[in-house]
Amino acid sequence: MAIQIVMDRMGDTRHTFDAGDRIAVEKAKKRFMELTEAGFTAAVRTGPGEQRIIRSFDPSVEETLFHPRLVGG
């Protein structure tokens, strides 16, 4: 099962989907597009403590983290 983790005021919300389920993958892709268009950054882990930013949906990624746009405090 793949997972999309979205930071929010609850801490985070997790959406799991089966990468082999076409409909679930489409839904996950739509969520990815909506979040990134809304300014969220999508990151995936590449190793312990390491990550990279992704700009397009990749159904083979097991875990994608979305954090809201960074702003000055």
Place this chain on the structure above:
Amino acid sequence: MMNSDTALATGMFALPMIAMALFLFVWCLMGLIAFYLSSRARHGKSRGAFELERNARGLMLLKNWLSPAQLRSYEKHEYFEVVGGDSGVIYRIHHGKQANVEQLDGLGASVCAWCFVPEGDLVPGDVMLAQKIGLETNERAALAVAVKYLTLRSQSRGTHARPLSLVS
């Protein structure tokens, strides 16, 4: 004579009724106040539990994304260090959600502090993780939106640190 008897009888009947009505009114009022206070206490308790839960979720997420060294540092000191992806500069991210990023020099001394946070009402764990990802993957963009401070807020002894641009 008749009228005074009637008035007396009416008074004897009406006074206890008025007293009883007053007693009922006060009793109901006290019940309502007690209900209001207990529901407020219940709401406060559930709100506290909600805050604890969301903070715990944020910290769990952060810890899952830290390197072993960063995790050890965070658990021991409540801060961890990241290397800026563009410059190689070292930043120390302290537990917190505002003006909690400290830039260090080559000897580990504090240079300045930065404030940049993800939008929305997020918990410290989420804020620190977004700061780590921002600095490690896109340092320039993170600092482009950040406000620079002379010191960390926690080091300014309770007063708000002033942005560096305002410090003469």
